[in-house]
Amino acid sequence: MDFLEKIKDINQEIFQRIFEIRKINLNLENFENFPEFQKQELLFIKDKILGLEAIFNFSRKKRPQPRTETKIENEPDPFCNAHNLTPIDELGRLENESALTAANLSKMADYHSLIIFKKHNFTDLTEKDFEEALNLTQQWFEKIKNLDQAILTQILIWNYHYRAAASILHPHFQVLAYKEVPQRLIDWQKNIENYRNEFRSDYLTDYFQLAQELGLGKRLKNLKVWLSLTPFKEKTIFFEGDLKDFWQILEKLIQNGTQSFNICYIYQAPYFKNFGFFVDRGEVNTRNSDFGTLEIFGLPVVSYNPSQLASLIFS
DSSP: OHHHHHHTTSOHHHHHHHEEEEEEEEEOSSOTTOGGGTEEEEEEEEETTTTEEEEEOGGGGGSOOOBOOOOOTTSOOGGGGHHHHSOOBTTBOOBOSSEEEEEOSSOSSSEEEEEEESSSOGGGOOHHHHHHHHHHHHHHHHHHHHHOTTOOEEEEEEEESGGGTOSSOSOEEEEEEESSOOHHHHHHHHHHHHHHHHHSSOHHHHHHHHHHHTTOEEEETTEEEEEOSSOSSTTOEEEEEOGGGGHHHHHHHHHTTOOOEEEEEEEEOSSOEEEEEEEEOOOTTBOSOSOOHHHHHSOOEEOOOHHHHHHHHHO
């Protein structure tokens, strides 16, 4: 892996206090009929601060993937007539040129609504549409906070396509406002505070610095973007700053094969602000799941090369 060659030249003190790496090279016997799998390199990377770990193995790309044609053209879409076919939430209907709000039918937070793009197809969205939808998102969060001062956590999620858990293909955000802090954020913050107390340094700042030195991170306008070394799943990308500037990254990902994805962005929480991540959820016609038992009970296994992905999105 290209970035491995650079590790020896970066800040070892920071790298070794955050990460632990183990590599296994396998030369398998009785694989004559499958030469592409005969030699394999497994890279185990552990984030010792947050307790995250992942396995990289490029050979997984070569496995046969069962596929089926997905026909979605004629499925009903209430979001195309959102004014009449979607319920309003506690704030009524908010709207601008590119998006409008609606109540989410199945709640996952104290306040949970939708930001629905007015354009039906993802491929028709422009950077302006993305910015307008985010402006409406910010407006919604501000009004919810004014409605209920007890709100502590504000999160945007974008599940694009059915494979990424969307129930409707029409592009839309979900906005969630909680009166508490999700436990995972609490746990992460405790670990980050311990890191700060022990090393007198900021974990996310150090992580981004290492990513830059490895060629896996870059500052784009008002956004810091870097690839996770312990990805949740394929093409896990962290970012911190103004989400509007992520559009150029998203465009490149879509242009280079991404078909479904999840975005999570923490607008505001007691411990985090303007921080999020992106995960590629795979081809939409692939029949098998993108995660299995090991991902649920152990650690993620991924097949992409971080250096190649960085070259793609930062070019």
